[in-house]
Amino acid sequence: MSVIIFAESTDGKVKKNAFEAVTYGKKTAELMGTSCKAFTLGLAENANELGAYGAEEVYNISDEVFNNFDSQLFTRAIADVFNQLGGTILILANTAMGKSLTGRLSVKLDAGCVSGASGLPQNAGFQVPKSVYSGKAKALYNISSDKKIISLMGNAIKPEKNGSEVDVKSLSVNIGTPAIKVISRKTVSGIVPLPEASLVVSAGRGLKDPSNWGIVEELASELGATTACSRPVADSGWRPHHEHVGQTGVAIRPTLYIALGISGAIQHLAGVNNSKVIVVINKDPEAPFFKAADYGIVGDVFDVVPRLIESVKKFKASH
Structure with missing residues (x-):
């Protein structure tokens, strides 16, 4: 009986979502009185760091076929590793990759699953919390099957270093023949992905x-934030679609979400209302977003934002 974490690697490195998953897995293992093991697929240069976040053992399947994502291939490999390591609980990040894998793994392993978990399991019947009704409520899902799968929402738990780096062990899996051949891959680099971002300016x-x-990019740069946008902006081609946050875009839960000139339609709120602090700047005092805001400024963004940027610069210069 073990808690097994599939730690994603991006561009050859494990990053924040993997450290969150391992921290979550360690705490879950402590609740269940069992061990916590993690593994990576493909190139993962810093996989040993997973030990610092609580993984007692770390494994890597280094076959280069895993350097590009193939949901069928990854499903077979993850299921094989899970069984080899004697897993009863599988944890992975609720990223685009995780969303593609969770349902497949549930069928493959005959395991109950909760996708998008927002907190640690509770002992009474292994109940897992998650947000429902577009974030307006929380529910507890009971997983009664012997094997269990949890995909963890980004920023649902803070990564905690509670151990030390470990030696990475190699592992072999029977993956069969890949059905997909990746010819080229285009990715966005140089920014913190929206699901992982702690600060977002939208x-x-x-x-x-x-x-x-x-002015949006300048404010984001001064704050060290990731930029985002509403759906109409992405649909109009003003900004790339990977920046679209909302019910039909990327769901996020940053520490700080600053919304500039966004009215706050219900579809947008559904993707951002799990943010810890929401700041809204809009010249329309009747904008629906103000009802969800922790702080609001009624004013023209072209007047308020430059002042805000100067204030941030002054604060940084004096601290």
């Missing part, structure tokens, strides 16, 4: 024109 049609996006 803007909507209140910016009036894509040429005005400079």
Whole structure:
């Protein structure tokens, strides 16, 4: 009986979502009185760091076929590793990759699953909390099967170093023949992915024109934040679709979400209302977003944001 964590690697390194998953797995293992083991697929240069976040053992399947994602291939490999390591609970991040894998693994392992978990399991019947009704409520899901799968929402738990780095062991799996051949791959680099971002600056049609996006990017740069946008902005081609947050885009739960010129339609709120602090700047005092905001400023973004940028610069210069 073990808690097994599949730790994603991106561009050859395990990153924040993997450390969150291992921290979650360690705490779950402590609740269940069992061990915590983690593994990676493909290139993962810093896999040994998973030990510092609680993994007692770390394994790597280094076959280069795993350097590109293939959901069928990964499902077979993860299920094989899970069984080899004597797993009863499998934990992975609720990323785009995790969403593609969770259902497949549930069928493959005949395991009950909860996708998008927002907190640790509770002992009474192994109940797992998650947000429901577009984040307006929370529910407890009881997993009664012998094998269990949990995919963890980004920023649901803070990564905690509670151990030390460990030697990475190699492992072999029977993966069969890949059905997909990756010819090329295009990825966004140089920014913290939205699901992992702690600080997000987002803007909507209140910016009036894509040429005005400079103030959004400048504020984000000063704060060390990731930029985002509303759906109409992405649909109009002002910003790339990977920046679209909301019910039909990326669901996020950052520490701070700043919304500039976004009215706050229900579809947008559904993807951001798990943010710990929401700041809204809008010249319309009746904008629905103000009802969900922790802090609000009624004013023109072209007047307020430059002042905010200067205030941030002054604060940084004096601290």
